[in-house]
Amino acid sequence: MTNSKTISTNSSRAEQTRAAILKAAIREFGAHGLSGARIDAIAQAASANKALLYYYFKNKEGLYSAAIESVSAEVVHNALAALDPKYSPGERLLRCALNHFDRILTKHEFQSLLQQEMVRVQRNEHHGETAFFQSTFRPLMERLLSAVEEGVRAGELCKAEPMQVVYAIFGTNVFYFLSAPMVATALGIEPFHPQALEARRRGAVQLWGNALFVDRAHGAKLVQKVLRQMPMPEVKDFQLRRKFA
Amino acid sequence: MTNSKTISTNSSRAEQTRAAILKAAIREFGAHGLSGARIDAIAQAASANKALLYYYFKNKEGLYSAAIESVSAEVVHNALAALDPKYSPGERLLRCALNHFDRILTKHEFQSLLQQEMVRVQRNEHHGETAFFQSTFRPLMERLLSAVEEGVRAGELCKAEPMQVVYAIFGTNVFYFLSAPMVATALGIEPFHPQALEARRRGAVQLWGNALFVDRAHGAKLVQKVLRQMPMPEVKDFQLRRKFA
């Protein structure tokens, strides 16, 4: 939709550079925001000439939009997988919470970019990507809300406002990673240590197991099952971020 | 500590302008971040000459630091009030959740600025404000954590990682306001409508009443009491934010 150039031929060198630019843009925009990101930095990171960015994506905003759309699509696609109806509604939520945590952990550049976009929309600095957001995020939201409603109806989950549950699950994860560096300096702890991460991941899903289910024992059992089936992914470079930018 | 000029005489015209600059800076930095904020914009909003910002605060970063410190101090001071030991540990947490929600609601420019700072610390772009953060946020954190621990020990609250509870309470509120505009465009709802806000506020504290307490009936009772004693404050200009950059 935003792409000025639709990918016509199959992957030639052109597409490779285009992909490299997009990848570098996700990093740079996520790290510095739209205004803070530097076109030259993106070009250099993609080892492409600056003018190429204008060749493939109309301008800075065009590149930003493309980055957002690319990331959003992949994130939603990923999250939807955790909401498989073959699991009970409660288990779906637990899986979704874990999946969300793991996604932030392994793809923090995605998360940074989405956060940047959230504050940008908050300031009404977005212009007309409404249609894209609707088509992308709406299905995810609907599956989430209906999972809560279904769970409440079936007597598995406590009566609660569905939206509130969604805010709580995602908000806890987002806020953990968002505040972690500040918590680290303020309290002198190390929230990105693999052990701390593992504990937090388990703690989060245990909290929801205890909080949302009518039968807390049943919740705890599901937590154990889900934790067993979804081990924490390898975390590669979280300590490296200190050195980096 | 950061102030190059210590306030010597009592409020003359000089102090007024200094305060005006600081207030404008909080707005501008909160709205656009450190790099996005424009010195000219702050000067104009404070109806002060640009060079005055350099006269009172050494440079852009100095002004930013002053804004952060001012906001942080007030926020922490405000939050500590809700943690009065005369309430039971569980009630303290509920009050803290409500207090936090209300602060974001009434002083969104504070929240914006703190969020900006969080992502800034996340990028390791802070330089040496560590001491300030420690002295300011540590007492709050300690009172929060000890409230959870005390509540668990007394059998009022479910066994849970104290930090996890803190992340959940604050994270839910932060994420609600952070994601609301995006949710609004993505789902076509109006999260800043006073009725929606009231529902969300009640929903949040009800969720915690149901989630954290061993005796859910007791939790629900406390929720009712706290909601009665802490009515939602008047919200003045949340709809105006649409017009306002």
Add this chain to the structure above:
DNA sequence: TAGTATTAACTAACTGTTTAATTAATGACG
């Protein structure tokens, strides 16, 4: 060779910061 992909050099606008000059406040002192 014709069109696509890529590059290097260039520009116009913007922004944080400084400087030097001007006005207001404060204090000294006859």
Add this chain to the structure above:
DNA sequence: CGTCATTAATTAAACAGTTAGTTAATACTA
């Protein structure tokens, strides 16, 4: 009290560095 000297507060204008965006020329390739 008044007059002057000194400091504090404020202003307008310019500087210096940076950045998004352009252009015109060049390499590649089908």
